[in-house]
Amino acid sequence: MAKRGLDAEAKQGLTLIAPPFLYALAVLAAPVLTILTYSFLKDGYLEVIAEFTWSNYVQVFTDPIVRTVMLRSLFVSGLVTLATVVLAFPVAYYVSFMVRPERKSMWLFLITIPFWTSYLIRVFLWKVILGYNGVINSTLTGLGIIDQPLTFILYNVNAMVLTLAHAYAPFAILPIFVALEKIDRSLLEAGRDLGESRAMTFWRVTLPLAMPGVIAATLIVFIPTIGDYVTPEVIGGGKIPMIANLIQVQMLALDNRPLGSALAVTAMLIVAVVSVVFLFLNRRFLKVRP
Template identity: 90%
Template sequence: MAKRGSNAEARQGLTLIAPPFLYALAILAVPILTILGYSFLTDGYLEVVRDFTLDNYRQVWTDPIVRTIMLRSLMVSALVTLVTVVLAFPVAYYVSFMVRPERKSMWLFLITIPFWTSYLIRVFLWKVILGYNGVINSSLTGLGIIDEPLTFILYNVNSIVLTLAHAYAPFAILPIFVALEKIDRSLLEAGRDLGENRLMTFWRVTLPLAMPGVIAAVLIVFIPTIGDYVTPELIGGGKIPMIANLIQVQMLALDNRPLGSALAVTAMLVVAVVSLLFLALNRRFLKVKQ
């Protein structure tokens, strides 16, 4: 009887998880498997099974243009991640340790305000701010600081990094804040009682305990920014293409779906490897701190 009851509970559990599992499988696994299947084709039609080939991946890994764009995407994404997390940590720290508990919800509400507007609109606004006749140039010209509008503040890597850092800042602040909120304040008091100053207490106690939130922030920012298409296209003016722009060209402009799929799969693999390396290095860091 007990065995029959456990089997009935197992079937009931499977019945409960089956719909969300199948839904997740449909919206996540099926598109990825479709892209993976296209990457081995020669003519872009999945019906032609006999035309499977590795030529697309050979071209991706041997083409110097693809290599340059991939390295640029990694560099820009790493720089955006660094800037975003470095700027987000003080904000999260201030809200967690300095703001009174009854006002923290208001601060979190203010941090999420950028989510109220479309990402595309925010990118266009940064283009207006940094443009030749934009807010910055108009202000500096009106104040007599410059005679002619600056041309180096738009259509370059710096403007892309600035725009992406602003767009993903809330995604970095929130997980760091959650990790800081979980820290037992008595541990910080114990560190000071043992003679540590505030800086060393932060380095030896606060930062290691907050690392799960920092890791989450790094991955949340790094993974989507490496595949960002809109910002390099608008803020970069199409002069600084990243891997997503190259995939778009192959998929739509050139109608080369197999090569575009191979680029997408390669980008996913590179992001996965970099993320795993970061997690391994961070785990080693935590072991050393312990």
């Protein structure tokens, strides 16, 4: 009877998860498999030739332009991730440890305000702020600090990093805050009772226990920023393309879907490898299981 009850519960559970599972399979797996299939086909004149080939991947790994763009994408995404997480941790720490419990919901509400506007609008606002006749240049010129508007604050990597770090800051703050909230405060008090300073207590207790949130924030920021298309196009002025821009050119402008698919698959694999290496280093050197 007990076995029958378990079988009935298992069937009921499968029935419940089947619709979302099939939906996720259709929405996520089907496009990935389609891209993977295209990456092994040949590109013909205004058509795709259904013939297996490795030439697309050979071109991806041997073309110096692709290599340069991929390395730039990794570098920019790494800078954005580092800046975002480093700036997000103090904010999350302040809200978790310094703000009174009844006011934390208000702070979280304020942190999520950027989500009220479209990501594209936020990117264009940064272009307005950093532009030749933008807010910064107009202010500095009006105060007499500079005679001519600055031209180096837009259309460069620094502007892209600043824009992406601002856009993804809430994605980093929230998981770190959740991890900090789960820390048992009695552990911190025990460390202080044993003679540890606040800095050492933070280093030996708070930071290791908060690492799951830091890891989540790192991956949440790193993975989408490496494939960002809008910011390099708007803030970079199209002069500093990243891998997503290169994929767009191959897919739409040149109509070379096999090569564009190979670029997309390669980018996904590189991101997966970098993420796994980061998780391994975290477990190896920080002795924390994410």
